[in-house]
Amino acid sequence: MGAADPSLVGGAVPRPKARERILATAYELFAHRGIQAVGIDAIVEQSGVARQTLYRHFNSKQALVLAFLERREQLWTQDWLRGEVERAATEPEARLLAIFDVFDGWFHSSDFEGCSFINVLLEAADPADPIHRAGAAYLAGIREFIKALAEEAGLSDPDGFARKWHILMKGSIISAGEGDCDAARRARAMAAVVLREQARRPD
Amino acid sequence: MGAADPSLVGGAVPRPKARERILATAYELFAHRGIQAVGIDAIVEQSGVARQTLYRHFNSKQALVLAFLERREQLWTQDWLRGEVERAATEPEARLLAIFDVFDGWFHSSDFEGCSFINVLLEAADPADPIHRAGAAYLAGIREFIKALAEEAGLSDPDGFARKWHILMKGSIISAGEGDCDAARRARAMAAVVLREQARRPD
């Protein structure tokens, strides 16, 4: 009884090989082409996995999309955005502005793919759709990051500030999708005057 | 020779009945549910038109979508947005800010449907897609409206200003789609400080 059953362990923690290939392929395709535009066939073909294997790891396309969004939140929001911002500056106000410097590099990269959370929000227009809800939840997570920086900076109404900041972020992303590579610089200029005018919490 | 040929006139100016019903139905469905999510069947059924009749007026779904976008630009951009803004204020700077007052009412309406131009831009991710190009062109038309107001207001760099303003507009629309009905008020507050800091053209 003391020794762990290997088959049980292998079942509870799925072997990374096939599942990882599926998720990596889904990430690339969903992020760049959207959800509806990418069929299961494309993921099966490009990942070199059997169809049945995909459906053994993910019950449905919806489950795969939800797993993609979860990975997007880890890789994009946490590892990339949060990581780059915290690397670029140390003071909370400087970090808030650094978001748009990080965006500037993003918008100028050759394979700019837009914000998957915004995309799925618009693709799954029904607010009751689990995919829509997941996209909205991950966007709210980004606002939590902004809100925490606003609190560190001693700004009053951190939640309202985060919502304002997020408007600038999302607007610049859409503009970049239109082809305006300098959208981040424009948003940063607006952000700077907004931050300057922002009321501080009395110490 | 003086009298116009009735059949020719009837051909050049198509009878409004069937075509109008199709376009009106397509407008409602495309604007609220998106392009990919609405099939030809739904439009045929809801407009009470025969399938063949639809395909006689529009060669393909893409042609119908392009006609929808053209109507959207007339009804939304010109008649509604521009009309409401020009009714709300007379001075160009006041009109620029009034955009967000108009948006505020829009975001609080029960059937808020978002910006179809942004939606089709993201649904048709390929920049070479005629639908993508049309959406981008109509968004550029909105910026032309802003730019003209900026010029009237004597602001320097009207094009750059219009792009900034448009970032606020698009960002607030996305936020409203997330459920933040007060996004227009937040954007207006930012717009006010941006406008105050904006350089004026020397007279």
Add this chain to the structure above:
DNA sequence: GCCACATCAGACTGATCGTTCTCCCTCTGT
């Protein structure tokens, strides 16, 4: 009445979609 044309109703094609099923191969632990 008659002709031309728009419209309607509905079956149909071919492609694509998500999903399931069947069969075979290759590992791995004992």
Add this chain to the structure above:
DNA sequence: ACAGAGGGAGAACGATCAGTCTGATGTGGC
């Protein structure tokens, strides 16, 4: 060596999609 599980290849299913074809029904101009 053997059992069992994971994975691969591909056929197949039912649904849905855009688009076409046929044939009947009105309808307006001569």
